[in-house]
Amino acid sequence: MPRALSPAQVEDFRERLCAAAEHLFAEHGPEAVTMRQLAAELGVSPMTPYRYFKDKDDILAAVRAAGFGRFAQAMEAAFHGEPDPVKRSEAVGRAYARFALEQPDAYRLMFDLSQPNEADYPELVAASSRARDMLIGQAKGMVDAGQIEGDPVLIAHMLWAALHGGLVLQLAGKLGPSIDPSALRRNTFQAILKGLAKG
Amino acid sequence: MPRALSPAQVEDFRERLCAAAEHLFAEHGPEAVTMRQLAAELGVSPMTPYRYFKDKDDILAAVRAAGFGRFAQAMEAAFHGEPDPVKRSEAVGRAYARFALEQPDAYRLMFDLSQPNEADYPELVAASSRARDMLIGQAKGMVDAGQIEGDPVLIAHMLWAALHGGLVLQLAGKLGPSIDPSALRRNTFQAILKGLAKG
DNA sequence: CACCTATATTTTACGTCGTAAACTTATATC
């Protein structure tokens, strides 16, 4: 075939494979999806994906990084769509929860414990940091607006931990039967802000 | 061999296999551990474990249930070791965090998303509920003591979500480099309690 | 004691997996 593949063609193949992988990973879990299935999905032979990805873990890392990209994007959109710093924090929080609940499998993949060592995939580390920086910037805005006091980085992590914790317990089916997950999130968010209020 | 295996012998084999499985799952992740390895660890042939467990998922469920058992036990010990309701809440919280950090692999296994459907394993559901009820009882104590107000079930879940969220982010390596995980837990806990304080 | 039967355990076997290596195919250059 041609002497070389254009970078655009390479990127195209990678993206098509990631799209297929995301669907299948979501439906059956990454372990249950085989390289042979992924290849068949693109209509190529089982070994062809190995030209574009090192191995299966490499595909998983790419899918996770893409998830973090969309995740950060969703929160950034909420951030820029709301000028008031207080409403803004709620908007970003809602965007966070909406992403986790509308794309639970992506969220699962992104934050699942016991994934292959993510330090081996710089692209994944970068995408993940982008999402975290988004949350920190958001907390900075709240502190600057004078509503609450404290270290914005710490505050961002407090709100993040509370939000994330509620969401993963919900996704793992661990919440008690009488608990309304969205009320849980709202109450926790408000309690923390009240606890951090100035004075 | 004998006409039948005594229940005690069956239980003994199951426990020995779970102990070996817990170690190996912890070190390499459940997917990386093979039935052949587990059998070899007990010095039996690869098919022998199938007499005592339905399949590999059944072993995983048993290991997870055992983890929840020890988890609830650790918190119950902290609870009964401290009569004052306020200090008690901190003691239980510390016991929770200590368990997660000292037995991170057990904790990972217990709360990991994308595990096989846990509803298929009643023993696992029961063990998991026991841990949750422990946390709810603890919150009830705080409300009854008059320090805070609100629905104890909701409050238990708020504190649980915040604690769990901070711990899984820590275990997943997602916390920012400047964050002290234990300070994060303390601050979040206190902010929520302050936010829920009466008046 | 010898023998039979029921069951604990092992052996064998099958289909599937991830992927290494060899092979095939098709152009871009000379």
Add this chain to the structure above:
DNA sequence: GATATAAGTTTACGACGTAAAATATAGGTG
């Protein structure tokens, strides 16, 4: 048009989970 080179396929290997068949061992019975 021959050739080098890279894209894609085929073949092959060792390991996996586990079903089925084979084996071995302990009673109960004559």
